[in-house]
Amino acid sequence: MTQSPAIPLPPPKERRRLREAGSLTQAQVAERVGVTRETVRAWESGRTNPRGRKREAYAKLLGSLPEEVTPRQEEPAAPEQAPEPPALTPEPDPPTPPLTPAQAFDALYAFCAPALVRQAYLLTGRRELSRESVERAFQLAWQRWPEVAVDRDPAGWVRATAYEYALSPWHRFRPRYRHPEPPPADASDRALLDALLRLPPPYRRTLLLYDGVGLDLPETAAETEASTPAAAGRLLRAREAIAARLPELSDPVELHRRLAELASTERLRAAKPPTVRTGSERRARFWTRAAIAFTVALIGTTALTVRTAPTHYEPPIAPGAEIQGVPPRVAQGALSEAEVELREKLRSGMTSGPERLAPLSR
Structure with a gap:
């Protein structure tokens, strides 16, 4: 079986030039x-x-862009004016002020947050958890903003963090997430969401990144921390599971369209960027104070232990040992023959010497 040759495409810079020449945005x-x-x-x-x-489709669009360029209308010639004398030094263009960290964060949030909330909803089927996942991901991004700002793909960094939080198995132990949320109103949307939620989380994530977001296979494998063959296997099995339940979605193009429609039907709104930044700073202050309190308690416990600990070594008391040769102690009772004999001997020998005194009864 022979494959058809790939359709030639212009270089990346030429693709952008053709799009700008056609007065089209990237979104269009x-x-x-x-x-x-x-x-x-x-x-x-x-x-x-x-x-x-x-x-x-992309090559066909780029090939048709030069034809869509509308020729500029000829502007009426301006009346001739006297030429101005040339300036001695060219005036430099005013430099564009760089964005502050807060402005750059707000721009990234405004660009990514709405789409990420809808993607998290397809992963979890829960509206509140979707918003919470995106907010936590951006809060962590704001705490690590020097690292995220210079990342090659800040949007991918936040997306991976939001997916990890949304798919965490610990949510099942939270009381508010033990009961399912109301499903979508449309029957086809309910069927598609149910088919998605029946997939294992790695398969669900791979399908969403490839057929929903539009990443290629190597990028999908890198974001899911899997090899490219493993990601391809997950994608094929996920598509087979969806097609087995919904045969009309066996075409990947139709599946992509239905995923976009399902995500857009729910009214999922993300919080404002200042609210997320404030929450991130409040959370960071809380954990900082908790760490300081724990350190102070540990130092106090150590000081108390040092203060109350003994200053010298005291050997332990040895356990008692049995002494051999001592007759056992007996209870009071009748004397034995040997004891009677001994008593008589002692009584008879008390007056046998001048150095002994014997009491005499009067």
């Missing part, structure tokens, strides 16, 4: 091709390349 290109905005950004940066039907 993503909507036409059927992927996410992050995927289009990765294609234009050269980190990844499209494949299959997405590659064909």
Whole structure:
């Protein structure tokens, strides 16, 4: 069996130039091709390349962009004016002020949080847990912002953290998450969500990243901490399980569309960026104070132990040992023949010497 040759694509810089020449945004290109905005950004940066039907649709769109460019209307010629004398020194462009850490964090949150909440809902089927997972992920990102800000893919860092928190098995022990939430109103949405939740968490996550978010197989494997063959196996088994329950979703394109529709039907709103930053700072202060209190208690306990501990070694009292040769002590009673004989001997010998005194009765 021979494979058809891949459709040629222009270089990454040329892809971006063609999109900008066609006055299209990355979101518009993503909507036409059927992927996410992050995927289009990765294609234009050269980190990844499209494949299959997405590659064909993307190449066709890029090939039609020059034809969609509308020619500029000729502007009326301005009246001739006297030429201005050239300036002695060129005026430099005003430098663009860099974003503050809070502004950069807010921009990342506004770009990623709404989509992440919907993705977490597909992973868990719980609305409140989805919002909580995204907020906790961004709180951790704000605490480690110097590390996240220079990461190659900050959005991927936050997404991986949110997925890990959402799929944590410890949520089952929380009282508020022991009972299921109301399912979606539409019957087809309920069937799809039920099929997703029946998948094992690694399979569910792999399917969402590949067919929902639009990552390629190596990126999906890296984010799920698996090898590429293992990620491919999980993806195929997840698709087979979905197709067995919902045969109409055997086509990956249709599955991607239905996943996007299911995520968009629920009204899931994320908190405001300042609220997340404030919560992160409050949480950091709490744990800092708890660590300080624990350290103070440990120091106090150590000082008390040192104060009350003995200053010299006291050997323990040895256990008693049995002494041999001592006649056992007997209770009072009649004298034996030997004792009677001894008593008589003592009584008879008390006056046998001048140095002995014997009491005389009067």
